[in-house]
Amino acid sequence: MVEAVRIYGHLAAARVRADWQYRTSFVLFTLGQALITFLDFAAIAVIFGRVDVIEGWSLAEVAFLYGAGGTAFGLADCFISAVERCSQRIKDGAFDRLLIRPLGPLLQLSAEEFAFRRFGKLAQAMTVFGIAMAAVDVDWTLGRVLMVPSMVLAGFAIFGAIFVITSSLAFWTVDTQEFANAFTYGGNFMTQYPLGIFAPWMRRLAMLTGVAFVNYVPALYVLGRDGERERFGLPAWTLFASPAVGLAAALIAVWVWRTAIRHYRSTGS
């Protein structure tokens, strides 16, 4: 594990050095990403300029949801999302080189496609998350305090799994990026608002893909809104189910990825 982190560091640093060869585009990309990220939350703040509550949730509570979901997504985006690049590597034949080295291809791919600009989103989400935790009107019991890091880790695992599973499709069909985006970025969008605002089929999709367990369901417990789970027919234990959902998602993702590697066909010559 320590070894994996060390090698990840070396490969990611090499990527940053390589990107730095093209300085202007590196800087512009990073700035652009920061701007988009800022506007993202500004949009929610604008809505609260007109109304005081959304689905009974205050601005601070929605910010808590946004921050938790965004932090989980940001972590997955920083450390896992580069797996999407496997589709490109498969097309141009560069995936081969990942398989002749004594490391897992998932580790190499996410390290070699590392991008600093993704940290902008993570930093913004963590800032919102921090402010929201101070602002929400919650009695911080030990259980609630412990739930915060465990929901972030579970969310990280769930989003990471979605990135890996949708990317694995590239081993069977060539281009699935748009389809994958619907689940990854679409999933992130769904964690920015209380689940109740979405159409029933979207809620079911969020339950099925695990996205609801990233932040919404555990947030009900942290924010003391337990009653709301009954609207969706969720039993009480589901409030604490996120770590198990995260673990299951990670295991499924590893299995799908391994199966995909076995189906790798390489390119001619």
Place this chain on the structure above:
Amino acid sequence: MSAHIELVDVEKSFSVWERRGVVRRSRKTVAAVAGVSLAIERGELCGYIGPNGAGKSTTVKMLTGILVPSAGTIRVAGLDPQRNRVDLARRIGVVFGQRTQLWWDLPLSDSFELLRHVYRIPSDRFRSNLSSFVELLDLGPFLSTPVRQLSLGQRMRGDLTAALLHDPEILYLDEPTIGLDVVSKSNVREFLATVNRERGVTILLTTHDLADVERLCSRLVVIDHGRVIEDGPVAAIKDRFAGWRRVVVDLEEPAPGLDLGLAGVEVEKVDGPRQWLRFDRTATTAAAVVSAVVARVKIVDLSVEDPDIEDVITTIYTRPPTP
């Protein structure tokens, strides 16, 4: 004790979609490798050749664990490449002539440094290997040049080093001399011969350049349509398929193809006063052919040629398939 690289009845088939009309497609299975059995001993330098699409690269990719065989068993250095891909990766080196393993935008030396971490090469071992390769391949002048700015020959020397820094016992080379100029090619060959001799590395080389085979390999495996069609020492294959020699004569005046009245002799080509006469070595001798020519016409010059490996391979590829 089993061979260093061993394949038993290995098959690899791909299913491809064929277009039938505008939207209809049908599935078809194509065998890239159709039952290859092969045993390569430790320290051998084996050439693996075949026409385009014969299944060479597919075989190499199965030997590295990149592709999973559809049937048959593979053992490389005692390991199953598919199950033990990561363990095997520490013990093999791979060079794909058409695709670099180096970090494109970084100086060449950075790639070596990264590989040191990837393969966890002990520092002293790394330093001594690197300095010996830098000397053998004369890498010094471009060690700090970004890989994308290297010439093809320089890049190949970098790739060879990259594949060998971790002291692999087996080296696979997929067309290592493709696109190189004559000098670079001969440097690469000399280097490979040295690595094989001095480090005892088992080498499997796929190539289209038969000069590579002739200069380097002790053994030759020829595959076509996914099957091994020849396997043996280069000299033996040459002898078997080159049961003929060629007399080239320059006549004083142009003439139609000579009829010498000798069994096993045929006129291969006529170009003005020059004629190429090919004869079966078991049926007659060069002396008999030359004296028969001289008895009929006046000649200015003559030479006797042995078939080279290109001729042999052409013969093998174009002969009718054996049932």
